[in-house]
Amino acid sequence: MHSPLFMDAILEELGLTDYFARCPDILLAVEMDGTVLAANEAAAEILERERACFPGLDVFQLIAPADRPAARRTWRELDRQAENDTSLHAHLVRTDGSNVPVEWFAWSAGGREPAIRVMRFRDLSGEQRATEEIRLRNVAIDSLTSGVTIADAQLPDIPLIYVNKGFEQITGYKAREAVGRSCRFLQNDDRRQPALDILRAALRAGEACTVRLRNYRKNGEPFWNELHLSPVYDRAGVLTHFVGVQIDVTDRVESRLRLEESEERYRTLAENTEDIICRLSPGGIIQYASPSITRHLGWEPQAWHHQPFEQLVYPEDRDGYRRETTALAPGRESCKHRFRLRTAGGESIWVEAASTLVATEGLEANIVSVVRDITLQRKAEEEIRIALARERELNLIKSRFIRMVSHEFRTPLTGISASTAFLRDYSTDLPPAKRARHFDNIARSIKRMNQLLDDVLFVSRDESGRLPFNPEPVDVPAYCESLIDEMLAAYPGRRIELDCRLGEARTLALDPNLLHHILQNLLTNALKYSPEDQPVEFSVEREEPSGTLLWAVMDHGIGIPEAEQAQLFQPFERLSNVGNQRGTGLGLHIASRSAQLHGGTITFSSTPGGGSRFVLHIPLPV
Numbered sequence: 001m002h003s004p005l006f007m008d009a010i011l012e013e014l015g016l017t018d019y020f021a022r023c024p025d026i027l028l029a030v031e032m033d034g035t036v037l038a039a040n041e042a043a044a045e046i047l048e049r050e051r052a053c054f055p056g057l058d059v060f061q062l063i064a065p066a067d068r069p070a071a072r073r074t075w076r077e078l079d080r081q082a083e084n085d086t087s088l089h090a091h092l093v094r095t096d097g098s099n100v101p102v103e104w105f106a107w108s109a110g111g112r113e114p115a116i117r118v119m120r121f122r123d124l125s126g127e128q129r130a131t132e133e134i135r136l137r138n139v140a141i142d143s144l145t146s147g148v149t150i151a152d153a154q155l156p157d158i159p160l161i162y163v164n165k166g167f168e169q170i171t172g173y174k175a176r177e178a179v180g181r182s183c184r185f186l187q188n189d190d191r192r193q194p195a196l197d198i199l200r201a202a203l204r205a206g207e208a209c210t211v212r213l214r215n216y217r218k219n220g221e222p223f224w225n226e227l228h229l230s231p232v233y234d235r236a237g238v239l240t241h242f243v244g245v246q247i248d249v250t251d252r253v254e255s256r257l258r259l260e261e262s263e264e265r266y267r268t269l270a271e272n273t274e275d276i277i278c279r280l281s282p283g284g285i286i287q288y289a290s291p292s293i294t295r296h297l298g299w300e301p302q303a304w305h306h307q308p309f310e311q312l313v314y315p316e317d318r319d320g321y322r323r324e325t326t327a328l329a330p331g332r333e334s335c336k337h338r339f340r341l342r343t344a345g346g347e348s349i350w351v352e353a354a355s356t357l358v359a360t361e362g363l364e365a366n367i368v369s370v371v372r373d374i375t376l377q378r379k380a381e382e383e384i385r386i387a388l389a390r391e392r393e394l395n396l397i398k399s400r401f402i403r404m405v406s407h408e409f410r411t412p413l414t415g416i417s418a419s420t421a422f423l424r425d426y427s428t429d430l431p432p433a434k435r436a437r438h439f440d441n442i443a444r445s446i447k448r449m450n451q452l453l454d455d456v457l458f459v460s461r462d463e464s465g466r467l468p469f470n471p472e473p474v475d476v477p478a479y480c481e482s483l484i485d486e487m488l489a490a491y492p493g494r495r496i497e498l499d500c501r502l503g504e505a506r507t508l509a510l511d512p513n514l515l516h517h518i519l520q521n522l523l524t525n526a527l528k529y530s531p532e533d534q535p536v537e538f539s540v541e542r543e544e545p546s547g548t549l550l551w552a553v554m555d556h557g558i559g560i561p562e563a564e565q566a567q568l569f570q571p572f573e574r575l576s577n578v579g580n581q582r583g584t585g586l587g588l589h590i591a592s593r594s595a596q597l598h599g600g601t602i603t604f605s606s607t608p609g610g611g612s613r614f615v616l617h618i619p620l621p622v
């Protein structure tokens with residue numbers, strides 16, 4: 001081992017002291033046989049040996065075994081030239097066996113015999129790492145699908161100096177076509193974009209920005225370019241570059257635009273339709289209600305936002321509504337149901353809702369209900385239903401009427417025709433009594449037909465609302481007496497027992513005409529449908545404390561079959577109990593309508609075979 005003083009002396013002698021002290025690379029002064037004479041501090045530091053250990057070492061021992069043959073070859077070749085003109089790569093070995101990659105040069109130190117060589121080894125380990133890192137980063141940048149560009153901020157127009165493969169793929173331009181040009185060429189003539197103003201301002205100010213530009217590929221196809229621009233400053237704070245990252249967001253933008261467009265279209269539809277459109281969460285909470293809710297129900301749509309739809313449903317209809325909507329499930333995605341909705345004014349309207357389960361990928365299915373106000377429709381349906389029932393009833397009445405007319409007219413007409421024929425043929429030969437009987441017969445038949453026509457006319461006038469109610473003071477007991485006389489004239493030999501319990505107040509305001517229609521029919525029936533030897537009981541009294549006038553007609557006759565009692569007051573309706581008794585089936589109908597016109601009612605009780613009791617109730621002021 002030589003002392004440092006020895007080394008310094010040699011270096012001094014060679015005039016290399018300063019060079020060895022300042023050079024950051026490993027420097028060795030080596031004899032021609034490879035023996036090291038001196039080393040600098042960098043050698044000691046990089047190779048991790050004491051500087052004093054270097055003198056006397058074989059320089060080839062410092063070189064990694066694998067690199068030694070090449071190093072020796074070069075060393076020998078150096079004999080023929082002053083210095084090696086190309087750099088050589090090798091590895092030096094440390095005492096711990098680790099390698100240091102180096103680039104080395106050697107030259108002869110002038111003016112000394114025997115010659116001494118200076119060897120300079122540049123430590124490449126730091127550089128190699130950096131190069132490797134750069135290589136790795138380049139691979140990473142090139143494997144990106146996003147575009148990466150670097151532009152030189154110090155050159156006019158900020159030209160691109162680097163573009164990666166992602167950029168080439170997105171734009172269709174090769175790196176050689178893009179480098180050297182301003183990024184502007186991606187714009188074509190489409191220069192009037194608000195995002196460009198933001199980009200220009202960021203470039204001018206040397207600031208970062210993110211913009212979405214409509215750019216054009218080399219083939220002219222437009223695409224949406226989301227550009228993230230970052231400025232790069234050097235250590236002195238001077239703007240040197242701009243790094244741009246470009247992402248092709250065409251699909252995203254277009255599907256967003258499509259979504260917005262379709263959302264807009266459906267919103268316009270929902271907001272302009274007559275129906276109420278609601279979107280409900282699976283739990284029935286209103287997510288959206290169209291503005292038509294105000295028109296139909298008087299509620300503001302916001303008032304129901306995030307509220308259960310069920311609360312809008314009329315309380316009595318909630319169970320049915322719940323049953324229908326909770327049954328919605330895959331396989332039964334839609335239903336149509338009718339229910340009432342509450343209005344803001346506290347009323348309700350009838351609606352028909354078409355509810356559909358709408359599934360959106362990845363989300364819970366919503367219920368979309370299209371709710372139509374059917375109040376008018378229901379009213380119309382109800383009217384049609386009533387009209388139909390009325391028509392059916394009228395048809396029934398018509399057929400009963402025809403049956404009655406054909407039967408009830410034919411009998412008196414046959415009588416008239418027989419009597420007139422008899423009188424025509426035998427008039428002169430007939431004794432006066434017999435002739436008179438035929439004339440009576442004709443007169444009775446005509447009277448009967450007249451009565452029939454009167455009854456039909458009554459019904460027709462009633463139908464058209466032309467029956468008047470004309471009350472006037474009526475002396476009730478006298479009226480009853482006269483009515484009984486009239487009845488007994490038609491039914492000679494019968495008995496009608498009157499029980500008038502009116503006391504002093506005998507004159508009352510009544511319509512004698514309507515009263516006659518009622519009582520005459522009730523009394524006629526009582527006489528017709530009871531045996532001749534049985535009296536008919538006729539009573540009139542005032543009920544306390546209402547003051548209602550009660551007229552009762554009771555017979556001890558055949559009674560009314562229970563099963564047919566509901567049809568009793570129907571026009572032209574004759575029951576199965578009539579036997580040979582003549583009639584039109586109009587009497588009780590006329591009586592009941594007259595009672596109604598008088599503001600009263602008729603009630604009855606009857607036992608088949610046990611007689612019947614009809615009571616006319618006429619309300620009177622007390």
Ligand code: ADP
Binds near residue numbers: 525576584
């Ligand atoms: P009609 O002309 O047939 O008597 P009404 O309208 O007066 O018609 O009576 C309808 C039907 O009611 C009668 O056909 C008869 O079947 C029954 N009826 C009415 N009054 C009585 C009564 N007092 N006793 C038994 N049946 C009666």
